[in-house]
Amino acid sequence: MTTAVFPGSFDPPTYGHLNIIERASRLFDKIDVLISVNPDKKCLFTEKERFNMISELTKNYKNVTVHCWNKLVVDYCKQTGAKVLLRGIRNSMDFSYEFDLSLLNKSLDSDVETLFVPTEQKFFLIRSSSIKEVARYNGDVSAMVPPVVAEELRKKYCQKAD
Template structure:
């Protein structure tokens, strides 16, 4: 059985994230979407809010489950029985960062392989940080995030829906 782990902060989940999840769900028997919980990283949404959003957004994928984790991703992989870490990349900057991270993960657990999946072109410019900024200023984010995420962002920023 092939299983992949797709870790991330997902603050907030975007159409880019969902596109990768959808494509990976066609390649693997199961996908664990792993919300990385880092208490030192400031997030707009709590881990529970991100968990609930991703659970709702992935409910139609029978082979996708959402989990929270506050340790090393390779430790989660060992616990879950996965040998594949899935990472999305938009450009060479992402690749450079993710490549270095994959070497670190490999040194921590030589059994875990990192698979880089390029983002579809229409999602190249979607960044969670940019989405939050546009939403905070009242801009249109409907092409970047699903309606549930747009609604949650507007509520966070007290923008009339």
């Protein structure tokens, strides 16, 4: 059984993330969506909120499971026996960053291979930071995130305004 790990902060989960998950679910026996928990990174959503959103969005994929992890991604791969890391890329800047990261991961565990999955063109401009900025000012994010995420963004920013 081939397991692929798709790590990320998913703050928030986007249609671009879901596109990678959906396509990968057809290529691999099992996909572990790995929500990276880094206490040094300031996220809008808590670990539990991100877990709940991704779990809801992937519930119809029988071969996709969602996990939270607060260590190195390659350590997760070692623990689970996964040999493939999936990384979504939108442009050459993403590729440059992800390529360097793949070299680091390879130096940490030579058994883990990184596969780059270019996002579909309609998702090129979707960035979590841009989504949060648009949502902060009550803009329409419906083309960038699923309805459940748009609602959570609305609630989060309404709370901050109070």
